[in-house]
Amino acid sequence: MDTAGVTTALDEARTADSRTRDRICDEAAAALLAAGAPPSFEVGSADLRLDPYFMCADRYWRRRFLERPTARTALECARWMSEHVQDGAWGAVAEQWALGNGFLNRASVESTERIAQAVAEAGAGPGAERVAHFIVLFHAGKLRANFCFDELHAFLASSPSSSPAGSLREEPVLQALRSFAAFGSRALTVSYAVDLLNRAWSAPGRTRHTVDICLNGLAFAVPFEEQGELLRRHAEEAVEAYPDDHMFHARLAAGLHLCGRHDEALESIDTALTLLAASPTASLGVLQDQYLTKRDAIQEGRLRAARDAEHRRRWEQQTAANARLERSLHTSAVRAVEVVAVFTAAIAFAVGSLQVTLTGDLPLADRLWLLAAQGAGLALFALLIVGGTWLITRSRHR
Template sequence: MDHALIEASLGELTAANSRELERKCEQIALSYIAQLVEPQFDVDSADFARDPRLICADRYWNLRFQAAPTLATAVDCAGWMAEHVVAAVQDPIREKWAMGYAFITRNSVESAAEIADATADVVAADDSACNKAYFAALYHAGKLRANFFYDELEIFLAASPLALAAGPHRESVLFTALRAFAAFGSRTTVHQHGCALLDQMWNSAERTFAATDVVLNGLAAGKDFDGRAQLLRDRSAEAVAAYPGRDILHFRLATGRWMCGEYDAAMADIDEALRLLPAIGWRVSHELLQGQYLARRDAIEAARAADRQARIDRDRVQSTEREVDRLAGEVRGTVLRAVELVTVFAAVIAFAVGSLNVSLNGNITLADRIWIVVTQGVGLLLFAFLILGGSWFIADRLARRSERRDRPED
């Protein structure tokens, strides 16, 4: 295989359009696979969109992992990176490959025995064993994360010989993010521990896009706790601002807003995620992500429709209650007027009858008769005012109670 010719061909693709670039790179990657040879060119950038060498290497290792989704392949990939990827761009490429290849091969989680065998091979290797163990550990942890095996992931990161063999890499932001992911979903770990790990990773000067996405994924999919939805919404909004143009972060933000009941904003974000999702390329993850986004969009639309109907029903109930209160007020007013009329009429009749009896009684002096009539009139007047006052008081209490019920709460 003429490696020099292939490298020259890749160099000529720098000006090609995206479809031609990917088609040519895939052909070259397939030729490497067919001849059981690893690429011999070097990669000096992390531009997955325009760098022909990186795109070709990405396609080659994508095919390798799909054909053999094992830790042995991860170890080989880590060894190739150590030899052919310049140190300045190894971290972003390592994180993207480890999490991406783990996602598309998540249906092939290896057993403890297989992990032990791979660990033995790594430890017995050269002085790059630490880097190889780190990449292999990220790959296996990525599979556990993609399958939401929270407890298994927590145990693997804390005590697995493969994870321990990663040495100082265990303090990386991506390792911390994976620990936070496991803590958010673990049945034995309190959510405060996950929040502490989230803050540790979030405030790190070395925070990366991959670590940010992992921790937001854990927050979205893990156990519920007070403030979880608001935390996911706020952190996702910060992530969108920090890493613009990333479809997955808009998906996380849409999820947070959906959980907070902000359905219109959530719909705008999920539509943006679908718009940003690349429509070209060979990655299996494209269809998987598109399916997730569309399912979330359906859930947001259903929640928004239910919320809209609930508001309509609530407005209808409130309108009915206001009409009932209005009619009740009219009835109260009518009854009050009737009570007033009956009270006044009764008082007048009683006064007239009493006055007539006193006036016709010849045994009482005129002065006494006037005094009795006045006294009787004042008594009946006080009685009428007492009845009317009580009726007005009751009506006023009922009206105030109705106003308090209709007044919106702060």
């Protein structure tokens, strides 16, 4: 298949079904590789579903990166993009290819010296800034995929390799990568990471990859207070903006899981699995395993939360029963003291009255007055005991 044949086949693929379109693009990319010539057509979008020209170029450069996953290949790809990718689509295509191929080739991380050498070959000028930007993104994609947080932060913040990118260093996607590195680093503060996140999230030129990296950083951050709520809130915004993106539904499930909202998290991860099945992504199997693992974790958290709630309910019931028992024992002890006081006063009155009645020669009236005085004194004694006990125990009861 020559160049003209490739173009004809890709034109026919526009009206074909998705399976036929994929086959035509694969065959065209293989033919270009076999001929040793890069694509000669222009790319006007980053649509992996409907644009056969982008799909063919994507497969071509993916194989080139798999054969030689180096900064030199990134340099060649960026130079090709400068001539064949339309300006309106350049940013989206650059992020898709640099970050995607960086993830696929994460096992081959090059030294900063090799990156600097490739960047230096980009030269100078506006077009050179784009080339340098692509190389920086490619290397940053590898570091991100390997969760090398401190290395990624140092590379983006202070490495001479990123300087030639010029004004493109302030692109939202690079701000998002800095925030990802800061969230995962144990040497940087959460406030610094959140500040970078807010800058990337609120940027006017925020892209889909920027949103993905921001949520990725929150999901894999060193645990901090309000992490779950922050991830949930941003993921809800992402799902609202990209309702058919499986990745953002999965991030929302992770945020809801951290917030303890397990039923909603389960619904979100199931939605992510459904959308993933209809996605043309090349890493479907890997992502499916990740989503299923997250689903199992959500199910486990849901069951654990139910058990904890049951244990908490039983503990509260036991605590209430113990409190009632303590109050009952306390009240019984107080009543016992009162009964003893009254009983003692009654015995003392009985013994005293017998002595007054059976002995002595006092007149009857005097004996009655003496008995009345004795009874009043003993009654007052009993009242003092009961009242004192009530006053002492009243504050403790309260």
